[in-house]
Amino acid sequence: MSKHFETHRPLLMGDRFMITADHPLAVQAAASVLEAGGNAMDAAICANLVLTVVRPHMSGMGGDLFALVYKSDTGAFEALNASGRAPARATLEFFKEKGYDKMPEYGILTSTVPGAVMGWHSALERHGTMGLDKLLARAIDYAEKGFGVYTDLRKAMIDRRSKLEESQAAMDTFIPQGKVPEVGSILYQPTLAKSYRLLADMGPDAFYNGPLGRALVEYSDQLGGLFSEEDLAAHRVNWVDPLKTGYRGYEICTQPPNSQGLALLLQANMLDTFDISGLKPDSAELIHLMVEAKKLAFADRNAYVCDPEFNEIPLDKLLDKELARDQAGKINPDQAAPQPELRRFTTGGDDTVYLAVVDEDGNAVSLIQSIYEAFGSCVMVPDSAMVLHNRGRGFSLDPDHPNCLAPGKRPYHTLHPAMILKDGKPAYVLGSPGADGQTQTVIQMTTAMLDFGADPQQAMEAPRWRAEPDGTLLMEGRFPAETVKALEQKGHKVKVLDDWDEVMGSSQAIRINENGLKMGGADPRRQAYGICR
Structure with missing residues (x-):
């Protein structure tokens, strides 16, 4: 084999299951779900939930989600689109009157309705065996008890500091006492833990028809945003x-x-x-x-x-x-x-998390979730710790472009x-x-x-x-x-x-060969790791 394909990490191989994800804590949490009898979808959602805590600059309940799902027992193969739509008041005329000739890069006007929460729920309801209440436990634990700050998280905090400073809740969480956490320090997110307990108790209604959504709308109003409770209640995913x-x-x-x-x-x-x-x-x-x-x-x-x-x-x-x-x-x-x-x-928008799971029965999930750019819109909703994505940047304000902004429309996605x-x-x-x-x-x-x-x-x-x-x-x-x-x-x-x-x-x-052996691994360029059995 050419030197082009020399590796530093070994190829992982297992005949039971394999999970890869963008942080080792997420991989370990998902593996524990598979060990406990959960299936590929249960493990995928568990990993995603942990990633929203330990990679908060790249993912979160304020973002969107896409997934491909294969069910081995039926051969069903389908795609989940859990991306959100523009608020009803998000018209081309509104942005033109504000003086924009292109979508802004940051702030409340860059966010569409977050789709991830409904995506998690719908994926589990359709293909999982466990509920959000069980699968949120590890994410809540890392939010409440903390995890170690690593290099690229600290770098994102430094790079986005000027934008995060416009959101007091974000500053209190990610730059406590006005100091960027050092690598190896512990990042605590108790407010996020509180919000995830609401999700565990109420399911997606906690956001789309409940207190988390009301907090978003109230804060949006304060900032001159466009969200309404009706926008959230109308959100739906597509299979x-x-x-x-x-x-x-x-x-x-x-x-x-x-x-x-x-x-x-x-x-x-x-x-x-x-x-x-x-x-x-x-x-x-x-x-x-x-x-x-x-x-x-x-x-x-x-x-x-x-x-x-x-x-x-x-x-x-x-x-x-x-x-x-x-x-x-x-x-x-x-x-x-x-x-x-x-x-x-x-x-733009290099800040995303990806994960792949294949379980013992041959069920497979390919899932990607994002808040778009580092810390998304850099807007955190107070009392919820929800960082809103800035995926609205995917719209064009050119009225002749098919991707032109319109109420209820989903933007172009790189995911x-x-x-x-x-x-x-x-x-x-x-x-x-x-x-x-x-x-x-x-x-x-x-x-x-x-x-x-x-x-x-x-x-x-x-x-x-x-x-x-x-x-x-x-x-x-x-x-x-x-x-x-x-x-x-x-x-x-x-x-x-x-x-x-x-x-x-x-x-x-992850490769599944002819005898069912799972072979795979993860990219050393960031934090990705894999576990197999």
């Missing part, structure tokens, strides 16, 4: 069919719009027209091909991805294999194409969980945080595993690239110098990063 395309005898599956998952499949369709297995995995030829496919895919993503309840999206045409061949034919193997024009499309099926059953469960980088990371992992025979840990640790909206090609420093030089000669604006850079995501993957 839909996953989006799929064929690749090398497998099916790559992801979340349909309003998620950007479409871009993953568009890239896969174009790459499927080439025989790339004969190329070196760290070669300029392969990277150039994949970057150019990404540009074409993202141009269609930017033009079409929106809430399908408001605009028809021609998914069948976009995913047509003949179109993919036409698109692939536009790629010049010797020259980088100009960056497609951006259409006032926000591209997209993934699975790869073989003969209708999960062969790989995978995903990554990383905003615009999410589909780029997942397609790199997919080609590594399906085209070059890498195992999941090798695919995750391989040097990674990320093509930015401004045309810059970010590359980790482990790529060969001759590869960087050749890409520059093709016209790419290369920026070489450190050998391991967290901007490249926090990928995770």
